Amino acid sequence: MIAELYWLIPILPLLAAVICTGGSIMGLLREKAHVPCWIGLGGAAVLSVVALISRSGYEFGLVEGYHWLSIGRVQIRTAMQLDVLSLFQLCVVTVISFVVSVYSAPYMKGDGGYARYFAIFSGFVFAMIMLVMASNLLVLYIFWEGVGLCSYLLVGYWYQRTSAAKAATKAFMVNRVADCAFLAGILALSYGIGQVINEISFTERLSFAVIFDPDVLSRFAEDWPNLFGFTAYCLLIGALGKSAQLPFHVWLPDAMEGPTPASALIHAATMVTAGVYLLARMSPFLEYAPQVLVTAAWIGGITALLAAIIALFQDDLKRVLAYSTVSQLGFMFMAIGSGAGRELMSVAVLAAMFHLATHAFFKALLFLGAGNVMHAMGDVISMKSFSGLRRVLPQTYVLFGIGALALAGIPPLSGFWSKDGILAALLDSSHDRDYGHHFQMLFVLGLVTAFLTAVYTFRAFFNTFHGPLQFPREAGEHPHEADKLQLGPMVFLAVGSVFVGLALGPTHLMRGYFEKLPMLVKLSQLPEHSGWLVPILSTLAGGLGIAVAWFTTQGVAGKNLDISKSTFAVAGQNRFYIDEAYDLLIVRPMQSIADWLGAFDAAFLGMTWGRLVRALGSVAGFLAKTQQGLLPRYASAIIFGLLVLLAIMALS
């Protein structure tokens, strides 16, 4: 493929976004807004698959763009990074987003902001593509913010709803806090690299080719250990924010206020994985900071467990899926973190990216299934108000079931293979001399979470589709199965959920492709993990989880398994009061400080200066009194002055 053609991959969605934005503002397009979006995203998907296949022989590739900025030492080009990591992620993004865009058209039909939806949707895909293909950390940051902006706009899509408006603000702000750390990390990184190699332009310091230079990295890490650690932690915080890990996870469940297809794409399959992608991208850098990787693994592990527990107690189907996303992203962070083991970074990246890809398929599928349920139920999504829907939504039932099985990690579905990969990577790292003990604990944590995953997934599944048929009044008389245009994309995703893991994992296709992962130890030089322990344990955990879910939801005759009134369950339903704690400990104190400063500024400073100004005025008033045209006063002043002058002359 001609190199410049790669630019079409981001440009097609961009064009779609521009056309839809124009249509939205002018009030044109109306019900046809999905057409440019489909064409743009479809083209991008086809091109990126072609690129994935045709570029598999290259390790590093740059396709030049234009100079965004060049000021002496700051020279920022928009070049595209085409290596196995970015191409793989690119394919996941473009394919899933095209599929979801097809689903969106019937789903959003009749909405007042139809064109606006597709404009933001295409804009998001453009920004995400640029994020993935960035060859420079600053360009990555720019589009990192760009996808955040699109996410904000989609969460607040139904801006008339107070809850949506609040959720959008929350999503933006929580991400901003993390992004601030990310930006500080970028600045610190450029400063640090500049200390190591002086004669280098500002941009090149931030381009991956320079950052990943082993010489530069080792000197940076050795000569400036504190700065290096600071930088790595800053980048980690940035990743935690976008991927909704502790302590930033609070925005993602609220982000479900957006349209369901947008949730499926942005808040499940693609954007939230950007944090994982960032860490994978920066893996050659992070290899020098194993303590940061261990921190990432622990945060991921704790987030995975906590989110899984919270998901157990949620009644809102979409929120269960949202917490499930948080939990699965925790798995990916654990996977990346397992790179702390000596020379195991490439295995860690492989495991994380593999789970990222399979998760994108089955989680998008589950969300679209939830969208079908929501449509049929007249926008009611609380599992308390419906059950037994397999009779009215038979196709959705099957498709959702496939997604749930994949998420629960039942062989041979995709989720099984990728979760197995993560657990195996954790087990590998547990033999490490320095950090092994961390990963022994995390391995157990991972298994427990895998069990809980199966429980909450199937609790939601059974509650929704099994039991006696009932549905809320909003659903009308006859809830109907979704449109063919909605089911088609879901079938595609279901096929992916079943076969992607099987195709990439046991066949070693992915391992072979990631062989050429830049700057890391070649995968073929590492011993391959094989053994029956991990797959058996994870299958058992999944199977047991489903069984537990069945017994707790459908009940066993004569036994009451209702635990929803216990203290722990109430805390879980209330998400362990983390949102409230943030409000009480961060938001309110900040607001009080701000109010106090505001009062200080207005009262104290304003008054002080006001007094000074008034004092000047009274001085002027006094001086004015000497100029009233009274001759006797003038004469006495003249005589007084004369006397003073004479006295001075006499004395000197």
Place this chain on the structure above:
Amino acid sequence: MSFLLIILIAIPLLSGLILLAFGRMFAERTSLVGAWAASVTLVLSCLLAAKIFSNQPVDTSAGGIIPSILMEVNWIAGMPNSSSMDSEAAWKFALGLDGIGNLMVLLTTLVTAAILILATKVAPSADASARTDRGSYAGWILLAEAGLLTVFMAMDIVTFYVGFELTLIPLFVLIVGWGDSDALLAAKRFVIFTLVGSLPMIVALIGIVSLYTTASGSTISLTELSLRAADPGIVSNLPQQTWIFWLLVLGLGIKTAVLPLHSWLPTLYRSSDPMTTALMAAVVLKLGLFGFLRLMIPMLPGATSFFGPWVLGTLGVLAIVYGAMNALAQKDLRLLLAYSSLSHVGFITLGMFALNREGLVGAALQMFNHGITTAAMFLLLGMLVERRGDYDMTAGTNGIASDYPRLALFFFVFVLAGAGVPGLNNFVGEFLTLSGMVLRHPLLAIVGTIGIVLGAWYAIRMLQRLFMGPVQKSKGSRPTVSYDLGIREHIVFGTLALLSIWLGVYPQWMVATVQPDATRLASTCEIAIAHTVAKSESLTSVPLSSSFEQRPWNLD
């Protein structure tokens, strides 16, 4: 070509005077005349900008201010060095444009045109009697524009000062004549603050001229002065520059609203008309910053590079955080924007006093970018209050996006630009100022990034409260306008929004215009820093008073 410079000032000046003198003759069309005059000025400045762009000086080694277009007229020949009567030693009236000046000229003409085009329809006051007086409003705005343009194009120190002070008069009239009931008080405070600043400033200017008076005579030309200042022999003459530096900090600091001297700003922005405030916040607030770039950094490189980064850099960081925190506390939208301006100006100071190329380019860019964004915000505020009847964020009609989608759209764009979202103009400037400071004092820059969080907080929360959520109409509000934006507003805000996007996506063309100037300033400072470090041991042994003895007064 250079005669265009004087025409650029003459058009707003003459048309302003005509409108003020004979405004009644035009009757209904007075404001239209104003809009046309401002538009012609805008076109002319764009032509000049194109010229600047194609005619950049390549010489970036020598320090100093080198205009691409220059117009000089002998003013006082041979004064004050009467021994030589050749024209070299003459004091010349000089106008010129370099990259940074050009950017500010563009900003001024753009903002003025935007204001006057909008003013053709909207009365710049809710007061019915003032509404009939649109012509004189346009006249005073044009006079203010003429004064501002004089400052930005001045190439001699006297013209600079004259423009700097004369601008105050039309501004005072605009604030008092079309403002709230307490505008008079706020205007008084503003004027007294500014006049207090003028005194140290004129002393400092005399100091600068006398500092660089050589055997060949004194000069008031900015170019000549800056070249003499960049001379390696005197570039780091710290004791002589120090007292002038501090006087300039005081004089220019007041105009810039540097932190403890800022309290004229919130009261003024609250009580004057939003359109006037647009001009004040976008352009007038930049006068002091422009003064730093024109007078302090090139003329006093030694003292500036010794004190500047930590004194003004720290004040800049403080302003970023303090301004943003204060903005969080405000309910009045005008005050919120006022404090956010304070915060944004902090970024500009931060970058400027990094004293390197990245920081200086960033500061120059940010002066323009903040101007565009803030002007648009205040103008939109004017539109908003007509439809809402209240400046209070918590009272009045909320959930506005449902009823006025276009107004909301433009608000979103400019609020996001102000919050530093990449892809819009402000991000470029903010990032460059931070990356400049990170090379000088990394810690200051890292602290400055906090402003990005706080800046987003108040901005996004304002969007949520005003525009999102269900429509809530309060009984007290009395909107005077009930329709969404008209064609005129679409043109103005559309242009500004497209400019904002264009500068965020492709900032290079603007960077290219200011880069040579910034490079020259940065290299002057580099020389000064190198010399200061070399002399740092002997520095402590030189008593400050000796500088006064060495000063060459050639006046007698």
